[in-house]
Amino acid sequence: MRLLSPVDFLFTTLETRTQPMHVGGLFLFELPENADKNFLSILTEQMLTAKIPPSFPFNQVLDHLIRWQTDEDFEVYQHFRHIALPQPARIRELLHYVSLEHSRLLNKSNPMWECHIIEGIEAVSKGRPARFALYFKIHHSLVDGIAAMRLVKKSLSESATETMNLPVWSLITRHRSRLDAMFPKDKSWRHIAKEQLATIQPVARELSKSITEYNNPNFINTLQAPRCILNQRITASRRLSTQSYELARFKNLATAFAVSTNDIVLAVCAGALRNYLLANDALPKKPLIAFVPISLRTDESASGNQVSFLLANLATHLSNPVERIKTISASMSNGKQRFGSMNQAQVINYSAIAYSWAGLNLLTSFYPKIQAFNLIISNVPGADKPLYWNGAKLQALYPASILLNGQAMNITLATYVDKIEFGITACDDVLPHSQSLLKLIAEELTHLEQAIDLA
């Protein structure tokens, strides 16, 4: 039994019916070639009948909102679902299912996570095997989204022939040695959580400073985030839109424009957002400001990470894409100087960012007339090598994020082997057709490539 840390408490109390505080990961697999036709029923049967109880933190249940207890009555029935999509099912139908699931609150009386296996997704191309997906949903008070994605990833194998016998939620016993490296050895969870909370303060201090300097004419306008349809009160509706793009295209653009790959990611998002807002007759005159968490990972351990964030000027007021790249890149360099890294905090992986973000949200509500940023664009750790689940190749992994009142869209991306995987989470009731951003991102990539040729 552990008391809730202040951070856990924050995430459970911030939660409302329209603002669920869970994160999700969507993992898309291709069935092995010549797979047994019962491949998935064997896999799910294994998960449903496993005698090994869920590992920490998958066995932790809230007790009166003040402490965590180990759930002694774990009932897999309430956590696991295996469904198929009606034929022919495209990614579109998969995302419809996942979006509706992502909209819904987790059951607080059980350990707050759900695992969905979704089969029957059409092959990536003719002649290839069919695909299936794993959608994993977990409350932010149990583990942060990136750590959750990493936990699931750790349960996969780099070998196409290895088989696993444990459910995802019992995986820690499988890879204990690798997982141990993710958590600091000499600290209690409570101690870690305390440290995480402490990182809110520097962020808040920085922002406060920036806000008080708001009227200083020399101050760069990253805190003058305009009012925008992205910053509405949200409802419970979520729409997840996902797509994979060739990493090489981003890298080529970075080389051609002599900026970082991350600058190109932001520029592509900026161009797409500009066109999305134009199409909705809602482009602010001032440029959008993005909150961009930056990780400076040094080793596999989570505690050794250096974490910082930047507020990036997305230059959405400029119609010329090359001008936009320049402004974004300059803003990023600028921001790096101003905000610096927050490496004094020992954090679990990227958690500090999430907590800073919640802190920011609270902070900005103290200054309702000043908006710090319009949306979060976050790059989370992916994997360099192909991963497998009992021989089924992981094709793509997409993050699904949390939205907050005033933050109706979140763009999160991950690199996986040779792809950049985008997951756009939006409130479907207030931001119609957010899935159109995927096409606009593809178009923006092409525009930028054409701009190289012209340059």
Place this chain on the structure above:
Amino acid sequence: MRLLSPVDFLFTTLETRTQPMHVGGLFLFELPENADKNFLSILTEQMLTAKIPPSFPFNQVLDHLIRWQTDEDFEVYQHFRHIALPQPARIRELLHYVSLEHSRLLNKSNPMWECHIIEGIEAVSKGRPARFALYFKIHHSLVDGIAAMRLVKKSLSESATETMNLPVWSLITRHRSRLDAMFPKDKSWRHIAKEQLATIQPVARELSKSITEYNNPNFINTLQAPRCILNQRITASRRLSTQSYELARFKNLATAFAVSTNDIVLAVCAGALRNYLLANDALPKKPLIAFVPISLRTDESASGNQVSFLLANLATHLSNPVERIKTISASMSNGKQRFGSMNQAQVINYSAIAYSWAGLNLLTSFYPKIQAFNLIISNVPGADKPLYWNGAKLQALYPASILLNGQAMNITLATYVDKIEFGITACDDVLPHSQSLLKLIAEELTHLEQAIDLA
């Protein structure tokens, strides 16, 4: 735009994360013989692309908890889902899906209903076509459960060859003439709701009287409902268990024991509950008390119904099933005298019962040491003739009910052609393995049949 009626307000404010206030109907169909393999995709495509907006009340959305507005941005994406179950899927897998869905709050920002088409359920027997299901979930403030089931039923046909071109939620335009008969012609919805609320008072008065007579030794002990595991605080977990039983078996028993079919239904439930509680080492020494709504329907119109309810002594303290039947039947006759019918209230179908029930719940919370009843056992209107949906035969229809704190189980049943269809809704976290009641009901039927032979 309409103001919320007091009753609508009650149902929206009583709702919490662990106490959702929606009702559901599960409709099980058999595909037509030699059906086109796209039968369901055609059906769902029709529903998704219908140009006709949802009818009243499916188009009504809450505005700040004080009024209903017509939803001008109806987005079918948020209301409709078409999934398949992985093969081979039994009713068990269907119920797993529906139970998890029934556990979840509806999105309050949209008209509060959802429609799920679930395909891929195995045939009822070898050589028969596969089955599919419609699970319809709607908030009690929009329409009561029985009316919802009736609305869906009205969208079906008694003809195996008729095709329909409208989604379920646009059905009113289809059968206007028949639906008109369901609602009183000369009254506004607000007026009706007021009348419904008024029915709470007589119920409360009766109960108050009974409670004040609690120490009167001549008073029959129907208000001495014992503390029981059925009367715990609930969590958000729901488990729906359903089964169809031969109506003829109940009727034969009624004849043999010279009691009503409803008495036999209660006796069978009582025997099953007794054995369920025994298995859980939780049988109270005193008999369980059931709240039994009784409808005296006189015509097809809802407003003409006479509605009453009884508190039935289930005699679960007796081990002899024949003794139990006698006690139950005597208690029902007794109750009929004491409570009488509440025919002074003009109500929409069974709504008054539901509202009385909410009133009862409120009332009993004023007398925390006295428990009026242990569970609701409700018989809702079914259909006498087989119904079809574009030629697909409706095999069974099961109601899924609301649970409240202190009421962790609900047994609702409906008659359909030659079957009695049971839907048992229970909180899975506090009442483990509630599905075992189905087997216990079957066993009890057999016990009673054996008792006839012995008599």
